[in-house]
Amino acid sequence: MTGFFLTLLPLQVSASDFAMNTTVSATDVIIGFSVLVVIIGALVILNSKKIGTSTGRKSGGGGGGAGMSGIFSGLTMHRISKNIGLNREQSKMLDFIFKTDGVLDPEKSINTPSLLDRHFRRSYRILDNSDKDAQHKLSLLFSTRNLLENSVIGGIVSTKQLKDDTNLIISTGKDKISVPVISAKNENIVVEAPKNVLGSQIKIPRGTRLGIMFFTKSNKGFSFETRVTGYSSHNGHPSMLLAHSNHLRFLSQRRYRRRHATIACFMNLVYVEGSGKKQRLIVDKRRLSGNIADISVGGCSIKIMAPVQVGAKFKIEFTQGDANVAALGQVLRSNRAGMSTVIHVRFLRVSQKSMNVINAFVYEYGRE
Numbered sequence: 001m002t003g004f005f006l007t008l009l010p011l012q013v014s015a016s017d018f019a020m021n022t023t024v025s026a027t028d029v030i031i032g033f034s035v036l037v038v039i040i041g042a043l044v045i046l047n048s049k050k051i052g053t054s055t056g057r058k059s060g061g062g063g064g065g066a067g068m069s070g071i072f073s074g075l076t077m078h079r080i081s082k083n084i085g086l087n088r089e090q091s092k093m094l095d096f097i098f099k100t101d102g103v104l105d106p107e108k109s110i111n112t113p114s115l116l117d118r119h120f121r122r123s124y125r126i127l128d129n130s131d132k133d134a135q136h137k138l139s140l141l142f143s144t145r146n147l148l149e150n151s152v153i154g155g156i157v158s159t160k161q162l163k164d165d166t167n168l169i170i171s172t173g174k175d176k177i178s179v180p181v182i183s184a185k186n187e188n189i190v191v192e193a194p195k196n197v198l199g200s201q202i203k204i205p206r207g208t209r210l211g212i213m214f215f216t217k218s219n220k221g222f223s224f225e226t227r228v229t230g231y232s233s234h235n236g237h238p239s240m241l242l243a244h245s246n247h248l249r250f251l252s253q254r255r256y257r258r259r260h261a262t263i264a265c266f267m268n269l270v271y272v273e274g275s276g277k278k279q280r281l282i283v284d285k286r287r288l289s290g291n292i293a294d295i296s297v298g299g300c301s302i303k304i305m306a307p308v309q310v311g312a313k314f315k316i317e318f319t320q321g322d323a324n325v326a327a328l329g330q331v332l333r334s335n336r337a338g339m340s341t342v343i344h345v346r347f348l349r350v351s352q353k354s355m356n357v358i359n360a361f362v363y364e365y366g367r368e
Helices: 026-057 070-084 088-100 106-110 113-127 134-151 352-362
Strands: 167-172 175-183 188-192 209-215 221-234 237-243 259-273 280-296 299-304 313-320 323-337 340-350
Touching (some): 070 134, 088 113, 113 134, 134 352, 313 352
Antiparallel strands (some): 167 175, 167 209, 209 221, 221 237, 299 340, 313 323
């Protein structure tokens, strides 16, 4: 035989076989419900084990709270990104950061700056050792962090919440003096005794009313009024006592996070020649030296010995860690501080790599 012959037989099925049995007993209902409960319970247990295993693999990542998965997590991230104003790339970066650190409660992390920095720091260290696109990814990471920072309103409502080492800017007459907080946990705010430019203690009389301004680590600015309640000493150094206040006023926020520093730098005056398309920058070979006192990706303050004209442009160079940083800056204002001059510089041009180095220093993500 060269093939197979298939005989098709008529299917012996009655139309009544397709009819639905509409009679359901009470026992059937109870059994069906019990099976459904068992299935749901099993799914819950499996999901809990899955979350626990994931959290165990990614140590320290949990943002706390109940876990979310699938469509619920996606909807939450979409809502967060939309409210903050993240673009598509930044939304993907935030999702990568949260997944990398095993975040289970994105909203808690968003509203907790220290927790948020922990997530970002871990991703920064992974990306910093990645492929040739690392600089672009790091730039995206910091732009996302900056938007998150500017979207979160600080929750400080009393000076009793002040952190140690917070710099208070005291306004007394025409002078502004910066003093660090030693402790704010007791009935007074204990700060270092203020000093003049020569390093001598300034004795502000007890009972004097003062206006205070300060910025938190997350760049939220506040002001309050207080009075001098007395003086004491801390670890052998003179300190001043200030009255606590529960009436803090929120100030306009800085655009970028700023960090106090002491970084040696060099400055070369930059001239502009020509105009329009023929305009070019000429860097003077003569070099000034100074110390950066604080810095952000938007600019810095520099202490130098020579007077500098407001509006002057400089090429500023310094080293941070094992990286060389260069920026073109313009002097916005200057003021005398004893024998030196403090100039406030706005950055005009900074390379992507230099911006990433500055941001890593400001946010304290790098290995210093």
